Amino acid sequence: MAYKAEISRENPTCILFVIDQSGSMDEITEAGRSKAAFVADVLNKTLYTLVTSCSKSDGVRNYFDVGVIAYAGSQVTSGFGGALSGDIVHPIHAISENTLRVEERKKKVDDGAGGIVELKTKFPVWFDPKSEGGTPMRAALGKTIETVGGWCEQHPGSYPPTILHVTDGQSTDGAPEEMANGLRQISTKDGQALLFNLHVNTGAGLEIVFPTAETDLNDDYSRMLFRMSSPLPAHLAKFAGDKGYTIADGSRGFIFNGDPQCVVDFFEIGTRPRLVADR
């Protein structure tokens, strides 16, 4: 049965973010910030959460290899800067050690005695928002195939890679569907790579979340993104259901016209492979 492999230091899994940084990502959402700023914030928070889930008092355990592919204009590059910019995928301990900066933020927490206290908290930043040029989605997915294929060859027994693709518009370098189909064919012994697609919007328009059929969608573009997306494995479907989404057999890892809360949930659900042996 697929998607059952134990995720451990010996058998890490791979999480790859593919991020559209084209010019239209500078549109302002109903929350008053650009789509690019919002996505960068959620991505930073997601990496923070992933690192935290691997951090023990004696260091960061490498349960995940993580990469970011950014695409804009005619460029497809690593989304990381500095020491991480040379490769796409890095063990999570390397990511924890190579931030752009660490900011100090304040958060309110339960003091354990019925009160609330304000805590100063260190918050790492890997990404700043970018938005310029066209949308070379086909080239980005080609780079993703190359990256995921190489990773699976090196990790044949691992839980397969999860790819979270975030975009707000149509490809400007050709049809991406066949690349997505090729990507989903790549597999480990534990199953095929999972490609989840998130179409972000400014908050206007009706969002369609984890649909089960093309007929749930209104236009050719959204139907294509649906076909490009993997069905949610059972444990992710359950997690999405627990978060209040309507899930049925065949629900795809796809959100169309996602509002800011959908973006947050999409990242949280998509980066939730089970740490089976390491509860």
Next chain:
Amino acid sequence: MRPTDLRSKSRLPLAFSVPKREDQDNEDSFQRSAKGVYALSDGASVSFDSASWARILVRRYTRNPEFTREWLSAAIAEFRKLYDRDSLPWMQQASFDKGSFASLLGIRIADGGRAIQVLSVGDSLAVLCDGDRITATFPLSSAAEFTGSPQLICTNPMQNAFLDKMDFSYDLVADWTFRGLEQPALLCMTDALGHWLLSQRDRNSSPISVLRRLRTPGAFARFVQEERAAGRMKRDDTTLIALW
């Protein structure tokens, strides 16, 4: 039926534990007091320092088995003194804030076994037996109830919100007795072994008879390795406390 002379029985426990891997720390903890109090805790590996948290829980329980909200607050305060939060690197500070998680299974045996109180938070399992027959289990009763994401006690008070809805002296406790049992025995185990036991209980060979034969650490380790290899037991820290 001839009543069992409970008080004449010597009930020094057999205690065995095997880590999930030989080169990794074992985050299960066990302690007992001279007053018939036993405590077992299973620290969750995916958390900051669950081994220390599990040790604090079992030590405090065997000293004071009155588990209350104040008891829990004092245990959390002791844990938080182990680290200087503000000086931790961001990734450890984040993990420290998220919390360390562990189960707690506490046993109080009074009057030679006439009164046994079991307290459990999480998925460590207590089992009452009569010979090879299982007469009661707590807090879970079937293998399907082991979900992989149990509610555990955490050093972050917000993660203990599930306890707010509970009556500690009712929802977390089972009252058992050895009275009326011909061959009473009490077992405590962490979840990998608990899941194994409940999934094997309807087989021809009683899982209790299998465990009863394990009298040395080496025999227990071989048993765990064989069951893991056969795919019948999850790879996790595995601990058995047995009062035969």
